[in-house]
Amino acid sequence: MYSKLSRIQDAFRVFEEIPIRDYTTYNSLMCGFGSNGFYEEAVVIFDQMLESDFFPNVASISYAIRACGELGSLDRGSLIHDCVIKNGLYSDVPIVNSLISMYIKVGRLDLGRQVFDDTPKKDIISWNSMITGYARSGYWVEAFELYISMRKFENLDPSRVTFLGLALACGQAHNLDLGKTIHGYLIRSGLMSDVRLGTSIVDMYSKCGAVKFARSVFEEDLPEKSLISWNSLLAGYSQNGYNHEAVLLFQQMFVDANLKLDAFTIANVVPAYANSADLQGVRSIHSIIVKNGLELDGDIVLGTAMVDAYGKCSDIEAATSVFNCIQNPSAVTWNVMISGYVLNRHAEQGIPLFLEMLNSNVFPDSITMVMLFQSCGELGSLKQGSMLHGYCLSKGFDSHATVNNAMIDMYIRCGCMKSSQVLFNSMPHKNVVTWNTMLGGYVKRGHSAMALKLFLCMQLENMHKPDLVTMISIIQACTYISGGRGGEMVHGFALKLGLDSDTLVANSLVDAYAKNGLIIEARSLFDQMDRLRDQSSWNVMIAACGVNGKGEETSSLFLQMEEDGFEPNSITFVSLLSSCSHSGMINEGCHYFDLMVSKYGIQPSLEHLTCIIDMFGRAGRLQEAYQLIKNGHHEGSNCNLLSDCDAVWRFLLSACKTNIIMELGKLAGEQLSRSAPDKCGYHTLLSNLYASGSKWDEAAKVRKIFEDGKLTKKRGWSLAMM
DNA sequence: GTAGGGTTAG
Numbered sequence: 137m138y139s140k141l142s143r144i145q146d147a148f149r150v151f152e153e154i155p156i157r158d159y160t161t162y163n164s165l166m167c168g169f170g171s172n173g174f175y176e177e178a179v180v181i182f183d184q185m186l187e188s189d190f191f192p193n194v195a196s197i198s199y200a201i202r203a204c205g206e207l208g209s210l211d212r213g214s215l216i217h218d219c220v221i222k223n224g225l226y227s228d229v230p231i232v233n234s235l236i237s238m239y240i241k242v243g244r245l246d247l248g249r250q251v252f253d254d255t256p257k258k259d260i261i262s263w264n265s266m267i268t269g270y271a272r273s274g275y276w277v278e279a280f281e282l283y284i285s286m287r288k289f290e291n292l293d294p295s296r297v298t299f300l301g302l303a304l305a306c307g308q309a310h311n312l313d314l315g316k317t318i319h320g321y322l323i324r325s326g327l328m329s330d331v332r333l334g335t336s337i338v339d340m341y342s343k344c345g346a347v348k349f350a351r352s353v354f355e356e357d358l359p360e361k362s363l364i365s366w367n368s369l370l371a372g373y374s375q376n377g378y379n380h381e382a383v384l385l386f387q388q389m390f391v392d393a394n395l396k397l398d399a400f401t402i403a404n405v406v407p408a409y410a411n412s413a414d415l416q417g418v419r420s421i422h423s424i425i426v427k428n429g430l431e432l433d434g435d436i437v438l439g440t441a442m443v444d445a446y447g448k449c450s451d452i453e454a455a456t457s458v459f460n461c462i463q464n465p466s467a468v469t470w471n472v473m474i475s476g477y478v479l480n481r482h483a484e485q486g487i488p489l490f491l492e493m494l495n496s497n498v499f500p501d502s503i504t505m506v507m508l509f510q511s512c513g514e515l516g517s518l519k520q521g522s523m524l525h526g527y528c529l530s531k532g533f534d535s536h537a538t539v540n541n542a543m544i545d546m547y548i549r550c551g552c553m554k555s556s557q558v559l560f561n562s563m564p565h566k567n568v569v570t571w572n573t574m575l576g577g578y579v580k581r582g583h584s585a586m587a588l589k590l591f592l593c594m595q596l597e598n599m600h601k602p603d604l605v606t607m608i609s610i611i612q613a614c615t616y617i618s619g620g621r622g623g624e625m626v627h628g629f630a631l632k633l634g635l636d637s638d639t640l641v642a643n644s645l646v647d648a649y650a651k652n653g654l655i656i657e658a659r660s661l662f663d664q665m666d667r668l669r670d671q672s673s674w675n676v677m678i679a680a681c682g683v684n685g686k687g688e689e690t691s692s693l694f695l696q697m698e699e700d701g702f703e704p705n706s707i708t709f710v711s712l713l714s715s716c717s718h719s720g721m722i723n724e725g726c727h728y729f730d731l732m733v734s735k736y737g738i739q740p741s742l743e744h745l746t747c748i749i750d751m752f753g754r755a756g757r758l759q760e761a762y763q764l765i766k767n768g769h770h771e772g773s774n775c776n777l778l779s780d781c782d783a784v785w786r787f788l789l790s791a792c793k794t795n796i797i798m799e800l801g802k803l804a805g806e807q808l809s810r811s812a813p814d815k816c817g818y819h820t821l822l823s824n825l826y827a828s829g830s831k832w833d834e835a836a837k838v839r840k841i842f843e844d845g846k847l848t849k850k851r852g853w854s855l856a857m858m
Numbered sequence: 859g860t861a862g863g864g865t866t867a868g
Contacts, residue, residue: 167859198859233860265861297862304863336863367864374865403865440866471867503868510868538868 162190166199175203179212194225198234205238213238217251226255233261240269258290264297271305276314279305296333303336307343315340319353334358335365342372347381363395370404382408383417390424397428399435406438410445418445422454433462440469447476467493467501474507478514486511487520502536509542513549521546541569548577568600576609587613607635611644615651623649623657639668643676650680671702679711687719706738713747717754725751726764740765746787753791758800762788782811786818793825801825805838 154161162185169178182200185192192200197216204213217235225231232255239248252258252266263286270279283302286292299322306315319337322328328337334357341350350372358365366389373382386405389395402425409417422442425432432439439462446455455476462469470493477485486508493500505528512521525543533539540563547556560566560574571594578587591610594602602610607630614622627645630636636645642665649658662669662677674697681689690712697704704712709732716725729748732738745765752761765784785804792801805825808818819842826835 163859193859195859202860228859230860235860237861259860261861263861268861295862300862332863334863339864342864362863364864369864371864398864400865407866435865437866442866444867466866468867475867501867506868542868 158190162188163193163195163199166196166203170199170203170206173206175206178203179207179209194228194231197225198231201231201234201238205234205241208242210239210242210244213242227257229255229257229259229262232257233259233265236262236265236269240265240272245269245273245275260292260295260298263290263292264295264301267298268301268304271301271308274305274308276305276309276311280314296327296330299327299333300336303333303340307336307340310344312341312344312346315344323357328357329359331358331360331362331365335362335368338365338372339368342368342375345376347372347376347378363398363401366395367398367400367404370401374404374408377411379408379412383412397424399430399438402430403435403438403441406441406445410441410448413449415446415449415451418442418449418451421445432458436462436464436466436469440466440472443469443476444472447472447479450480452476452480452482465493465496465498467498467504470498470500471503471507474504474511478507478511481514483511483514502533502539505533505536505539506542509539509546513546516550518547518550518552521550537563537565537567537570541567541573544570544573544577548573548581551581553577553581553583566600568603568606571600572603572605572609575606575613579609579612582616584613584616588617602633602635604635604638604641607633607638607641608644611641611648615648621652623652623654627661637668639665639670639673642668643670643673646673646680647676650676650683653684655680655684655686669700671697671705671708674700674702675705675707675711678708678715682711682715682718685719687715687721687724690715691724704732704736706732706741706744709736709738710741710743710747713744713751717747717751720751720754722751722755722757729764742781742783745781745784749784749787749791753795756795756797758788758791758795758797761791762800782808785811786821789818789821789825793821793828796825796829798825798829798831 162181166178166181169175169181178199182192182196182203185196197220201213201216204210204216213235220226220231220235232251235251236248239245239251248266248269252262255262263282267279267282267286270276270282279302283294283298286294286298299318303315303318306312306318315337318340322333322337327333334353337357338350338354341347341353347369350369354361354365354369366385370382370385370389373379373385382405386401386408389397389401402421406418406421409421425438425442430438432442439458443455443459443462446452446458455473459465459469459473465473470489474486474489477483477489490500490504490508493504505524508524509521512518512524521543528534528539528543540559544556544559547553547559556574556577560570563570571590575587575590575594578584578590587609591602591606591613594600594606610629611626614626616622623645626648627636630641630645635641642661646658646662646665649655649661658677658680662673662680665673674693678690678693678697681687681693694704694708694712697708709728712728713725716722716728725748729740729744732744733740748764749758749761752758752764785807789801789804789808792798792804801822802825805818805822808822819838823835823838823842826832826838
């Protein structure tokens with residue numbers, strides 16, 4: 137009685153007090169433990185039973201097998217399996233079914249299949265368990281083969297559960313065609329009115345990325361919707377990048393009084409907020425979690441999603457604090473935490489966190505390695521990266537293509553092209569990302585010719601079709617090869633590969649033509665783009681005019697851009713300002729700067745300010761640039777670039793040197809000596825400024841301070857070493 | 859006594 141009321145402690149107390157026990161006592165207690173999730177306890181009772189006078193009967197054995205499956209305990213499960221064989225229970229179908237299910241739950245599909253093949257008697261449950269087992273792991277071929285055998289050789293009719301399994305197989309394998317067939321069959325047989333089956337079809341379409349179909353099934357085919365139906369559609373939106381739709385659906389669910397949202401709902405909507413970098417949204421979800429009494433620590437998936445969300449929204453403190461709340465972080469939790477640190481410019485936390493992870497006995501997976509290589513690459517830490525490379529070899533992670541790709545990227549970022557090449561050449565199973573990483577690496581490091589050579593190899597090998605990412609890298613490579621015809625060449629590639637109608641590719645091509653000085657070709661391609669144009673296209677075209685000295689064309693482009701409904705962004709103004717600077721259009725430049733701040737409310741960035749300095753510098757009117765920035769338009773903002781940003785001062789100082797403007801240069805030098813005394817770069821700049829103005833004494837003085845500084849440092853080191 | 863729809867990282 138107590139067991140059925142979920143008051144398992146009381147049940148156990150009563151059990152302890154019963155002096156004379158029989159099968160029913162043991163079985164009902166095991167059943168009680170099992171159905172309340174106390175599998176460990178169920179197994180303990182089973183052990184006690186073995187020691188007692190009552191040998192377990194079929195019911196107790198099947199309870200015990202189930203408990204082993206839930207616990208993931210292969211060893212215990214196999215022991216009971218032996219016991220089943222010894223006692224001649226192999227002809228009991230439910231026992232055999234429990235064994236199949238247990239092996240599948242502990243992740244041993246092969247052993248489950250062995251039992252399935254060996255057993256003389258099977259029923260629909262045996263077939264369904266095996267089909268669902270394959271389906272969960274995405275082995276749709278095996279799942280369907282079994283289904284066909286079942287119909288053909290056993291003449292068994294499929295049940296609803298069979299179709300749940302088959303729909304799941306299609307979803308896991310992203311097999312949309314087969315999924316549609318199943319859907320059609322369910323409609324014809326009138327089974328779609330079953331909420332579970334209908335929901336499994338929504339889920340199948342969601343997993344196949346066909347969210348429109350998922351939505352229409354949800355709306356039209358489901359006469360009755362459960363919370364799971366809603367959650368399945370929400371997952372479909374969220375996982376396929378339909379963030380806005382996911383949020384809207386969630387809000388609809390939130391106001392619907394008949395729905396009591398659960399951890400699945402929340403875990404599904406969180407990535408939608410996270411991927412649109414909506415910190416407010418994530419915070420509101422956090423408060424919903426608290427209000428609904430859903431513990432972040434209680435559901436590891438939800439907790440992990442929250443850590444990830446805060447990380448992606450740049451609130452690393454909140455991410456850390458959620459992470460610290462989680463008692464038993466999973467490997468995924470550790471992974472998202474490491475990733476959060478890398479994203480938020482704290483890559484140095486990667487390795488220490490990894491060591492902590494190992495300490496807490498959570499085994500890292502291939503994604504952990506990918507994250508750690510990212511952090512080493514970000515830090516340029518070749519030493520840590522190489523050590524991690526060794527670790528991967530010893531643990532067998534080097535068999536994962538993604539890990540190898542991350543390693544190649546790490547070596548490239550650490551400036552070690554040789555190692556990345558060796559690794560690349562040694563990889564037996566490359567994928568398109570491998571090629572793209574290596575290609576992109578050559579481009580980033582300025583080895584355009586090598587990139588083109590590799591691109592040729594890729595096509596000769598003919599194993600992996602170049603994709604958009606390949607194309608963008610190749611366009612960039614061609615932008616900087618000599619002869620000026622790189623743009624045409626790469627345009628040819630894009631046409632051949634059928635990638636020319638992609639906006640990103642077309643934008644890069646416009647840029648490539650422009651940088652090769654072919655402004656006419658750039659403009660003509662830009663005009664052809666028509667509906668393909670996005671905001672970035674306009675930015676690229678404006679910049680293209682700028683570098684080719686066509687400053688006057690930018691104003692009309694800017695007007696057209698606004699007419700076409702694209703609002704200029706920060707990058708647009710960088711392009712505009714740099715174009716004005718190249719064409720010596722100071723008045724227009726000032727006008728755009730003013731427009732940017734007052735009309736569009738965009739805070740000037742370092743790039744904008746360097747354009748301004750460059751623009752005035754070219755005319756020898758640096759004092760005005762200084763005034764503009766100083767009096768500028770950033771009053772009231774938190775960040776005053778002139779007092780906070782050394783880079784602006786350094787750029788100003790450097791411009792003063794070129795223009796031999798002593799007073800302002802000195803001012804910039806003094807500012808730098810105050811704000812960045814440890815960085816010696818400014819000494820050189822300042823002494824060069826004095827030297828170019830023939831103020832040799834001052835130049836020498838600055839140099840002396842610089843040399844002395846170095847000397848002190850050296851002395852400090854020798855002292856420390858003694 | 860056995861099977862049975864949904865969740866996180868790249």
